[in-house]
Amino acid sequence: MSTNALKKRKIAVLGSRSVGKSSLVKQFIENHFQDSYYPTIESTFAKSVVYKGVEYDCHIIDTAGQDEYSPINSQYAIGIHGYVLVYSITSRNSFNMIQIVHDKIVDFCGVSKIPCVIVGSKSDLSMSRQVDSKDVETLAKEIGCAWIETSAKNNINVGKVFELCLQEIERMQAPNQTEPQSKTCVVM
Numbered sequence: 001m002s003t004n005a006l007k008k009r010k011i012a013v014l015g016s017r018s019v020g021k022s023s024l025v026k027q028f029i030e031n032h033f034q035d036s037y038y039p040t041i042e043s044t045f046a047k048s049v050v051y052k053g054v055e056y057d058c059h060i061i062d063t064a065g066q067d068e069y070s071p072i073n074s075q076y077a078i079g080i081h082g083y084v085l086v087y088s089i090t091s092r093n094s095f096n097m098i099q100i101v102h103d104k105i106v107d108f109c110g111v112s113k114i115p116c117v118i119v120g121s122k123s124d125l126s127m128s129r130q131v132d133s134k135d136v137e138t139l140a141k142e143i144g145c146a147w148i149e150t151s152a153k154n155n156i157n158v159g160k161v162f163e164l165c166l167q168e169i170e171r172m173q174a175p176n177q178t179e180p181q182s183k184t185c186v187v188m
C-alpha cells in the first residue's frame with residue numbers, strides 16, 4: 001500500500017549528441033518542441049507523475065551527449081533510480097551507443113542489471129530510418145529492459161517513456177524499499 005509521502009525518483013537521460021534528449025524532456029515537462037539545436041551541458045527538471053495510482057516526484061537529469069570515449073561519472077550513477085537511453089531511429093551510430101552506455105553504467109555500478117528504457121527518438125522521420133524496430137526489440141530483450149519509439153516533435157509516446165521508466169524502476173525495486181538501493185547503484 002502506498003503512503004501519502006511522494007516517492008522520489010531520479011532519472012538520467014543519456015545517449016549520443018543530438019538524438020533528441022533535451023527535446024524529449026522539454027516536451028514532457030513544458031509541452032513544447034523547438035526545431036533549433038542547442039547542445040546541452042546538463043539540466044535537471046522536476047515533475048510529479050502519477051503511475052498506477054501512485055504519485056512520483058520525478059527528477060529528470062538531461063545530460064550532455066555521450067560518445068564512446070565519454071566516461072560515466074558518479075553523478076550519472078550514484079543515486080540514480082532509472083535510465084532513459086535515447087538513440088535516434090535515423091542514426092545507426094546512436095543506436096550502437098546504447099549498448100556502450102548501458103555497459104558503462106553496469107560496469108561503473110558493479111551490477112548486472114539497471115532499470116532502464118531504450119528510446120528510439122524522431123519516429124516522425126521514418127523515411128530516414130536506419131534502425132529497425134526489431135533491432136531495438138532484440139537489444140531490449142538481451143538487456144532485460146523496456147523500449148519504445150517516440151517523436152518529441154509530434155508528441156508521440158513522450159509521457160509513456162517516463163511511465164515505462166517508473167515501471168522498470170518499480171520492477172527492480174526490492175519489496176518495502178523506497179530509497180535507491182544497491183542494484184540501482186547507490187554507493188557511498
Ligand SMILES: Nc1nc2c(ncn2[C@@H]2O[C@H](COP(=O)(O)OP(=O)(O)OP(=O)(O)O)[C@@H](O)[C@H]2O)c(=O)[nH]1
Nearest residue numbers: 018019020021022023035039040065122151152153
Ligand atoms: N524531426 C524531429 N526532430 C527532432 C526530434 N527530437 C529532436 N529533434 C531535433 O534534433 C535536434 C537535436 O535535438 P536535441 O533535443 O537538442 O538533442 P540532444 O540529444 O539533447 O542533443 P545534445 O544536447 O547535444 O546531447 C534538434 O534540432 C531537434 O529539433 C523529433 O522527435 N523529431
